[in-house]
Amino acid sequence: MADGPVAEVLLRRLEAADGGLDSAELATELGVEHQTVVGAVKSLQALGQIIETELRSTKRWELTAEGEEIAQEGSHEARVFRSIPPEGLPQSELMRLPSGKVGFSKAMSNKWIRVDKSAADGPRVFRVVDSVEDEVQRRLQLVRGGQAEKLGEKERSELRKRKLLTEATLKTYWVSKGSAFSTSISKQETELSPEMISSGSWRDRPFKPYNFSAHGVLPDSGHLHPLLKVRSQFRQIFLEMGFTEMPTDNYIESSFWNFDALFQPQQHPARDQHDTFFLRDPAQAQQLPMDYVHRVKRTHSQGGYGSQGYKYTWKLDEARKNLLRTHTTAASARALYRLAQKKPFTPAKYFSIDRVFRNETLDATHLAEFHQIEGVVADHGLTLGHLMGVLREFFTKLGITQLRFKPAYNPYTEPSMEIFSYHQGLKKWVEVGNSGIFRPEMLLPMGLPENVSVIAWGLSLER
Incomplete structure (x- = not known):
């Protein structure tokens, strides 16, 4: 959805809203990226006093790339546990698995597996329990579902330590009606032409306010060669x-x-x-x-x-x-x-x-x-x-x-x-x-x- 249609939808929603709208909530409702809504907000800001905005910052928990993978596939230790058959698995073969090195130590500390070093073909890994509950995957799925508040501080700290969870700052806009609010968007003129002056049409056209403090385009000029500059x-x-x-x-x-x-x-x-x-x-x-x-x-x-x-x-x-x-x-x-x-x-x-x-x-x-x-x-x-x-x-x-x-x-x-x-x-x-x-x-x-x-x-x- 382009900025134009999003801006029109935003104005219609704002007309019916009591007080104002949150840009992040609107993005979720429309099924678009938050940045698309932000672009629409900024385009409306450029039209004058149609809307008023307030920038807000909120903290939220997000999964890292590895956290997303574990939420989908399961934790490394759970994958290691599932890869061990009833007759056991040579430790050397287990270590060659994608999750072997990380999952082995975690599964050992959880007492899900044990190592028999007296096996004839070298150290062999066996299951200690029949089944396990993958708490790491469950917690990450809660975060992905927007329920991070259900986790305790200790649980979040453990996930952060494993680099599966990160705290991000989300900047959103609170949008409310401006003094010149309207649901129709008319293009503002940026240049006053001789034709407008002669016909008098400039009287009925909206003009974009001039920013006299803005810097003009820098003129083309020569620059010192880097060697001469040094x-x-x-x-x-x-x-x-x-x-x-x-x-x-x-x-x-x-x-x-x-x-x-x-x-x-x-x-x-x-x-x-x-x-x-x-x-x-x-x-x-x-x-x-x-x-x-x-x-x-x-x-x-x-x-x-x-x-x-x-x-x-x-x-x-x-x-x-x-x-x-x-x-x-x-x-x-x-x-x-x-x-x-x-x-x-x-x-x-x-x-x-x-x-x-x-x-x-x-x-x-x-x-x-x-x-x-x-x-x-x-x-x-x-x-x-x-x-x-x-x-x-x-x-x-x-x-x-x-x-x-x-x-x-x-x-x-x-x-x-x-x-x-x-x-x-x-x-x-x-x-x-x-x-x-x-x-x-x-x-x-x-x-x-x-x-x-x-x-x-x-x-x-x-x-």
């Missing part, structure tokens, strides 16, 4: 923590700033063409801070600042090679070098979120182009404890509270740590970033004071 969230977190954004607009970088300034040796595998995109034209960078370059060269080839260096022949031509930057740590090196030139030293906190490029084989977890997030803090006497504290604050703002740190190796940080977070969906610990304290071999050639430490961390935006 990027802006990360940026806001850094700004809240007092960080300053580093300039990162130089996608093309020299090998010097990308590798050498970070104390990464020229024979390192990451500098191979299989991992890095090198430029053909222009192939080499022409402008480098040569005083700083010579200090870096000496640190690599001879050592210094308490380090033995790498003991190899450092080549300027290798450092001049242009490439697509493999990490934004190159931008961090530039920012720290600029900071070192300012006297006296001033503590600083920098961050960057920008593209990096790797000569990777593309798969589900590797991209040739992705975004790296990096945070850097430079101050006197920073330790690994400070780094852990900053990381916990940073990731807590992201909603990540379960963190673990694992020792790792990086060419330009010592000590170094991998950052792991517990993933609730995967139910395991997953790596979310890398971190460490920049080595003196990287910082001192820049001109930073010896008692200044720099802690840093990075992660992939896509991950």
